[in-house]
Amino acid sequence: MPRIRKISVLIASLLVGLLTISAISVDRLKSHVTWLSDPAREGRHGGTAGAAAAADYLVDKFKELGFDVQKQEFGGNRRNVVAKGGTAERYILIGAHYDGQGNGMPSASDNAAGVAVMLELARDLKAKELPVSIVAVAFDDEEQGLNGSRYYSDHPLYPLDRAQAAIIFDTMGRTFMDLPTWTMFVLGTEYSSEIAGVVQKRSGAEMLVAGTDLIGPRSDFAPFALKHIPYLFFTHATHKDYHGPGDTADRVNYGKLAQDATVIEQIVEDIARLRAPPKFLDQPVYPASETAALRRELDLVQKERTDLPAAYRMMFEDFKSRLQKDDSREVRRVATSALLALATPRVSSFMLVFILGPYYEREDQREIAAAIYEEAIKFTPDASSRRELDEKIKTLRTR
Numbered sequence: 001m002p003r004i005r006k007i008s009v010l011i012a013s014l015l016v017g018l019l020t021i022s023a024i025s026v027d028r029l030k031s032h033v034t035w036l037s038d039p040a041r042e043g044r045h046g047g048t049a050g051a052a053a054a055a056d057y058l059v060d061k062f063k064e065l066g067f068d069v070q071k072q073e074f075g076g077n078r079r080n081v082v083a084k085g086g087t088a089e090r091y092i093l094i095g096a097h098y099d100g101q102g103n104g105m106p107s108a109s110d111n112a113a114g115v116a117v118m119l120e121l122a123r124d125l126k127a128k129e130l131p132v133s134i135v136a137v138a139f140d141d142e143e144q145g146l147n148g149s150r151y152y153s154d155h156p157l158y159p160l161d162r163a164q165a166a167i168i169f170d171t172m173g174r175t176f177m178d179l180p181t182w183t184m185f186v187l188g189t190e191y192s193s194e195i196a197g198v199v200q201k202r203s204g205a206e207m208l209v210a211g212t213d214l215i216g217p218r219s220d221f222a223p224f225a226l227k228h229i230p231y232l233f234f235t236h237a238t239h240k241d242y243h244g245p246g247d248t249a250d251r252v253n254y255g256k257l258a259q260d261a262t263v264i265e266q267i268v269e270d271i272a273r274l275r276a277p278p279k280f281l282d283q284p285v286y287p288a289s290e291t292a293a294l295r296r297e298l299d300l301v302q303k304e305r306t307d308l309p310a311a312y313r314m315m316f317e318d319f320k321s322r323l324q325k326d327d328s329r330e331v332r333r334v335a336t337s338a339l340l341a342l343a344t345p346r347v348s349s350f351m352l353v354f355i356l357g358p359y360y361e362r363e364d365q366r367e368i369a370a371a372i373y374e375e376a377i378k379f380t381p382d383a384s385s386r387r388e389l390d391e392k393i394k395t396l397r398t399r
């Protein structure tokens with residue numbers, strides 16, 4: 001090998017070395033997710049032996065990292081695992097729920113992957129000697145109604161008024177709706193201009209920053225929002241195996257997960273180094289990029305999902321033009337509901353029947369409303385409900 005090439009190879013490998021030092025480890029993420037979603041954990045349903053074993057695993061891992069670890073029991077064989085690293089009184093809370101859907105449901109992306117991100121961030125951030133401590137909280141029993149995070153926010157082991165921010169991870173490592181493109185959703189910037197500034201600075205093409213009202217109080221950020229703690233919520237969102245037996249460890253994209261965890265780490269570090277603690281805004285200021293992002297997402301789904309049912313094709317077409325003319329929160333919320341209805345069959349019928357259909361009836365777009373109820377029938381096993389929907393469709397089409 002000529003000398004000049006030897007030198008450039010040397011420089012290249014040094015650079016790669018530097019890059020890997022600052023990045024989150026793919027292998028460690030994978031080993032956490034694989035362990036937590038192993039069939040032996042029986043889907044980590046809150047209150048079961050599988051979840052208790054997962055809590056023990058987390059206690060051990062945090063101890064290895066040199067964190068002060070406590071289990072916070074809250075009845076029914078459920079407990080949060082709370083770990084603090086650092087001596088500063090002010091801290092950043094990072095949190096993810098470790099419980100899952102129960103037997104037969106590996107619950108790897110939801111939410112072994114979020115827990116793995118939390119663990120690896122805890123490891124890396126502790127080594128950075130930040131001006132604030134890190135408090136990591138692994139919540140139990142999220143799936144039955146955010147029980148662990150609600151309990152923790154009511155009984156915090158470290159005073160919440162010392163929390164610089166709460167950074168929450170849920171459902172990570174797979175692409176939204178199994179689309180070929182990668183998107184990390186970032187919610188919560190609307191309640192803190194300082195945090196919005198940090199996210200803006202670190203934002204990339206694969207990040208979609210949106211207001212939390214578009215999805216509602218669906219994960220562990222909600223109890224902290226209620227207490228007016230500035231927060232961020234990171235998710236890669238739902239996919240075809242969400243809450244199903246196919247949410248397995250081998251389907252998580254660890255390379256992408258590590259890449260995004262590294263971006264999140266930079267964001268947390270920036271928040272830790274803010275000169276003044278972020279303030280929780282009384283009135284939300286929604287991200288300017290939101291409408292464009294929503295339209296892009298609708299467009300992408302239309303292009304990628306060639307088998308899109310008529311109701312969705314009609315709605316997406318309509319929302320794309322509506323979003324251009326109407327900048328109300330309502331249109332954005334309803335458009336997001338259409339995306340979520342398509343993405344999550346489990347909630348499709350509810351959203352079609354109670355949000356999307358009524359919206360188009362109010363707008364007097366009867367053809368779209370009728371198509372929505374036709375779509376809902378596919379998800380309605382109950383015969384009398386189906387008859388009701390049939391009646392609705394007839395009325396809409398004959399009026």
Ligand SMILES: [Zn+2]
Binds near residue numbers: 097111170
């Ligand atoms: Zn979850």
